[in-house]
Amino acid sequence: MITMESNKVTLSMSMAEIVKDAGQNRFGNFNYRREILMNVLLINGSPNEKRCSFTALSEIANEFEPLSITSEIVHIGKAPVRGCVACMGCMKSNNGHCVFDDDITNSLIDKMNAADAIIIASPVYYSGIAGSLKCFLDRAFWAGRGLDNKLAASVISSRRAGSIAAFDEINHYYLKSNMHVVGSTYWNEVHGFSAKDVAQDLEGLQTLRTLAKNMAWLLKCIEIADKSGLSRPEYESVITTNFIR
Numbered sequence: 001m002i003t004m005e006s007n008k009v010t011l012s013m014s015m016a017e018i019v020k021d022a023g024q025n026r027f028g029n030f031n032y033r034r035e036i037l038m039n040v041l042l043i044n045g046s047p048n049e050k051r052c053s054f055t056a057l058s059e060i061a062n063e064f065e066p067l068s069i070t071s072e073i074v075h076i077g078k079a080p081v082r083g084c085v086a087c088m089g090c091m092k093s094n095n096g097h098c099v100f101d102d103d104i105t106n107s108l109i110d111k112m113n114a115a116d117a118i119i120i121a122s123p124v125y126y127s128g129i130a131g132s133l134k135c136f137l138d139r140a141f142w143a144g145r146g147l148d149n150k151l152a153a154s155v156i157s158s159r160r161a162g163s164i165a166a167f168d169e170i171n172h173y174y175l176k177s178n179m180h181v182v183g184s185t186y187w188n189e190v191h192g193f194s195a196k197d198v199a200q201d202l203e204g205l206q207t208l209r210t211l212a213k214n215m216a217w218l219l220k221c222i223e224i225a226d227k228s229g230l231s232r233p234e235y236e237s238v239i240t241t242n243f244i245r
Contacts, residue, residue: 037068037069037070038069038070038116038117038219038220038223039069039070039071039072039114039115039116039117040064040069040070040071040072040115040116040117040118040119040215040219041071041072041074041111041112041114041115041117041118041119042057042060042061042071042072042073042074042119042121043073043074043076043108043118043119043120043121043133044057044073044074044075044076044121045076045120045121045122045123045129045130045132045133045136046075046076046121046122046123046130046133046157047076047077047078047130047132048123049075049077050195051194051195052123052157052190052192052193052194052195052197052198053121053122053123053155053157054073054075054121054195055157055190055195055198055199056121056155056157056190056198056204056205056208057073057119057121057155058073059205059208059209059212060119060155060208060209060211060212061073063208063209063212063213063216064212064216067212067213067216068216069212069215069216069219072111074108074111076104076108076130076132076133076136077104077132079103079104080103080132081103081104081105081132081135081136082098082100082102082103082105082135082139083134083135083138083139084098084135084138084139084142087099090139090142090143096109096113096143096144096145096146097109097143097144098139098140098143100139104136105136105139105140105143108136108140109140109143109144112140112144112146112147113144113145113146113147115150116150116151116219116222117150117151117152117153117182117215117219118147118150118151118152118153118179119152119153119154119155119211119215120133120137120152120153120154120155120170121154121155121156121157122154122155122156122157122166122170123156123157123158124156124157124158124159124161124162124163124166125166126162127161127162127165127166128162128165128166128169129166129169129170134169137170137173141173141176141177147177147178147179148177148178148179148235149178149179149180149232149233150179150180151179151180151181151182151215151218151219151222152174152179152180152181152182153181153182153183153188153211153215154167154170154171154174154181154188155188155189155190155208155211156170156187156188156189156190157189157190157191157192157198158189158190158191159191159192159193160191163187163189163191164187164189167187167188167189178235180218182211182214182215182218183211183214184207184208184210184211184214185206185207185210186203186204186207187207188207188208188211189204189207190204190205190208191204
């Protein structure tokens with residue numbers, strides 16, 4: 001039997017073997033009553049470290065904290081990020097990394113694999129996402145492994161328009177990678193030219209707080225399902241069919 005008490009899970013003695021089989025929990029403690037502390041990776045895809053996209057992600061991170069969800073904001077930075085050159089080297093090595101290891105891509109792939117959920121934020125550039133973020137995502141989602149069944153969400157910052165196209169662009173990566181996209185009461189977007197402007201977008205910020213609540217709840221549901229012995233889906237081998245053969 002499993003019961004919820006203020007973001008805590010209580011496992012009855014009938015669940016002891018399930019916990020024992022899993023060994024020590026991620027905090028090194030072995031007990032039958034523990035807080036669920038899962039980790040969400042927040043990727044700031046803007047070249048500007050602490051402006052609009054960062055403000056949006058910070059609103060989410062602040063909402064996670066009292067819900068016993070840990071989070072980390074990682075900035076993609078201003079350094080150049082290679083685009084995918086379709087060399088297929090990652091397919092040959094099959095190690096979950098891009099063969100080009102001279103930028104942030106492989107280190108971020110490792111962080112994505114280790115996280116329980118991923119949220120990616122981007123400013124709007126010509127109704128699309130930031131160029132360096134696009135380069136990273138093309139390589140990370142093609143070379144990377146281990147994203148199946150993770151929760152994911154997109155956050156867009158725009159001065160005025162173009163946000164829906166950019167929002168859709170990030171979601172394409174998730175939906176191609178067998179991930180589960182979490183929603184809110186509106187599309188996850190904030191508006192403004194500066195962090196101060198974003199702070200005045202009350203509806204946008206509320207949308208992000210609701211997103212955080214939804215993701216936290218779903219993460220805890222998944223944790224409970226895992227501990228109860230509910231198996232994750234088993235999938236067929238991937239079939240590829242070219243339209244012209």
